[in-house]
C-alpha cells in the first residue's frame with residue numbers, strides 16, 4: 001500500500017503532480033502548478049496510470 005508511484009510532471013504547466021486520496025476508493029492526481037485535478041479512479045495505481053497516459057499524449 002505504501003509503494004512509491006511515479007508521477008510525470010503536468011503536461012499543461014510542467015508543475016509537480018501529487019496523488020490525492022479522498023476515500024479508500026477515490027484517488028486522483030492533482031497538479032500543484034495549475035491546480036488541475038485529473039480522473040478519479042478506484043486505486044492510486046489507476047489514477048497514476050491515467051495521469052501518466054495524459055502526460056505522454058500531450
Ligand SMILES: [Zn+2]
Nearest residue numbers: 010013031034
Ligand atoms: Zn499543471
